């Protein structure tokens with residue numbers, strides 16, 4: 001016997017929105033309103049702390065921990081070209097797209113994440129799945 005169950009929300013083919021929603025490897029981590037344009041924010045995720053910034057309609061997501069001595073990049077500042085972030089501790093600068101250090105003393109890149117905006121939520125993909 002077949003039983004049609006619309007589920008508790010009665011939605012048809014609609015994903016539940018909210019933190020922790022996983023779809024195609026993406027996870028919603030914040031509403032777009034939580035990350036004002038040009039301001040750095042950090043969020044604790046299972047894979048570690050991730051920094052998010054929106055610059056001119058684009059969203060970037062990268063590991064918050066500086067590879068030099070571990071300071072929070074979200075407490076730093078955007079670089080002059082606004083596609084880099086500068087560590088508040090010793091001034092290492094990282095490319096927002098690649099995570100590569102543009103200026104030392106850091107020598108190693110920070111991880112970068114695929115990121116997108118969907119229905120008012122910022123979602124990031126799994127680590128190492130850039131692009």
Ligand code: FES
Nearest residue numbers: 066068069087090
């Ligand atoms: Fe970031 Fe030293 S901890 S530059």
